[in-house]
Amino acid sequence: MVNQNAYALGANRSCIRDLFEYGRQRAAIVGPENVYDYSLGNPSIPAPKEVNEAVHQILNEMDSLLVHGYTSAVGDYDARKAISDDLNARYGVSTQPEEFFLGCGAAPELVSVFRALAVPGGELLAVAPYFPEYKPFAEEAGLIFKVVPPDVPNFQINLEALAGMLTPATQAIILNSPNNPSGVVYTRQTLTALAAVLTEKAAQFGHPIYLIADEPYRELAYGVEVPFLPAIYPDTIICYSYSKSLSLPGERIGYVYVPSAATDSQLVYAAVAGAARAGGHVCAPSLWQKVIARCAHLRPDLESYNRNRLALYEGLSAMGYEMAKPDGAFYLFVKAPGGDANAFSELAKQRDLLLVPGNGFGCPGYFRVCYCVSYDMIQRSLPVFEELIRPYRLDNE
Ligand code: PLP
Numbered sequence: 149m150v151n152q153n154a155y156a157l158g159a160n161r162s163c164i165r166d167l168f169e170y171g172r173q174r175a176a177i178v179g180p181e182n183v184y185d186y187s188l189g190n191p192s193i194p195a196p197k198e199v200n201e202a203v204h205q206i207l208n209e210m211d212s213l214l215v216h217g218y219t220s221a222v223g224d225y226d227a228r229k230a231i232s233d234d235l236n237a238r239y240g241v242s243t244q245p246e247e248f249f250l251g252c253g254a255a256p257e258l259v260s261v262f263r264a265l266a267v268p269g270g271e272l273l274a275v276a277p278y279f280p281e282y283k284p285f286a287e288e289a290g291l292i293f294k295v296v297p298p299d300v301p302n303f304q305i306n307l308e309a310l311a312g313m314l315t316p317a318t319q320a321i322i323l324n325s326p327n328n329p330s331g332v333v334y335t336r337q338t339l340t341a342l343a344a345v346l347t348e349k350a351a352q353f354g355h356p357i358y359l360i361a362d363e364p365y366r367e368l369a370y371g372v373e374v375p376f377l378p379a380i381y382p383d384t385i386i387c388y389s390y391s392k393s394l395s396l397p398g399e400r401i402g403y404v405y406v407p408s409a410a411t412d413s414q415l416v417y418a419a420v421a422g423a424a425r426a427g428g429h430v431c432a433p434s435l436w437q438k439v440i441a442r443c444a445h446l447r448p449d450l451e452s453y454n455r456n457r458l459a460l461y462e463g464l465s466a467m468g469y470e471m472a473k474p475d476g477a478f479y480l481f482v483k484a485p486g487g488d489a490n491a492f493s494e495l496a497k498q499r500d501l502l503l504v505p506g507n508g509f510g511c512p513g514y515f516r517v518c519y520c521v522s523y524d525m526i527q528r529s530l531p532v533f534e535e536l537i538r539p540y541r542l543d544n545e
């Protein structure tokens with residue numbers, strides 16, 4: 149006998165992984181240059197060279213027992229200090245190293261925060277479109293998972309719907325900006341309005357409603373502001389990751405930030421640490437903590453992502469595809485011509501163009517295009533996009 153929920157999750161690969169594996173198989177048959185794989189969010193820009201230099205320096209200069217040994221459960225002080233200093237310099241805030249808990253990337257950090265907030269009957273609201281893993285993370289943690297319908301077509305936050313879904317059982321809202329899958333960045337105006345709604349409801353219910361900010365894409369913004377959420381709403385808990393910002397998804401490093409100004413911050417911080425402990429996360433990878441201590445101030449070079457973004461946004465828009473302006477991350481979320489994203493993605497798949505239908509993101513009728521790919525592949529794929537939309541355009545002419 150095995151746990152049935154765990155079995156179901158393990159036995160059914162995600163649709164994104166399925167597509168990715170399919171792409172590999174097709175590449176072996178038709179040649180990699182004939183497969184246009186927009187399925188997976190694996191960064192396509194290398195880590196900054198300073199990161200690799202730091203790895204070498206650490207390995208050459210530091211005591212090997214220290215580099216590879218267990219660290220304190222909350223993470224090395226030097227790394228937490230470097231992160232705190234960087235945020236303070238950038239946002240004019242006054243975070244402290246003691247408010248940070250180093251984790252193994254956003255995914256396990258989210259699991260720990262969900263577990264930390266999972267009281268019996270507690271609810272978590274996710275704003276569609278949302279990262280599909282939130283649902284299993286939340287449900288396994290013991291939270292009731294609810295979806296706030298999307299704000300179509302701009303994919304900001306449907307505040308009216310959200311306000312109507314808040315109940316005394318609401319423990320937290322999970323937000324992801326810049327957003328996977330829409331590429332949208334929530335504006336300061338949207339976030340300020342959200343904060344007002346949450347503040348009012350929290351006072352009415354007599355307990356905090358936490359905002360969990362899932363921020364692996366914080367540094368991936370193209371000329372727009374990504375506001376620092378705790379400065380707008382103090383009951384914010386950040387789950388950050390270097391997977392995308394420093395192109396280190398395989399190294400598993402990031403942090404949870406619990407501001408001391410948040411309600412019951414010490415309780416929350418201890419519960420996050422306890423949940424990580426119960427989940428078996430003794431400490432984040434030690435070598436990478438030392439790298440972050442030296443590299444927390446680095447930013448990605450976004451030039452190639454930006455070129456891809458513009459090529460697709462402008463190219464697809466000119467063909468008649470509709471999408472919200474993608475100001476961040478490396479995704480476009482496109483309205484499926486004909487309205488059925490599954491059917492459209494299937495048609496695309498027959499031409500070796502791999503697009504992820506939006507159902508899993510809580511947004512049927514849209515498909516995701518992940519543009520951390522080569523510019524060359526984009527250029528080769530554009531005629532296929534054109535061919536696919538042509539019949540629908542003729543319908544409208
Ligand atoms: N949250 C979002 C919105 C993501 O897109 C991802 C990864 O793609 C994660 C969390 C998980 O990030 P990590 O690799 O740091 O666990």
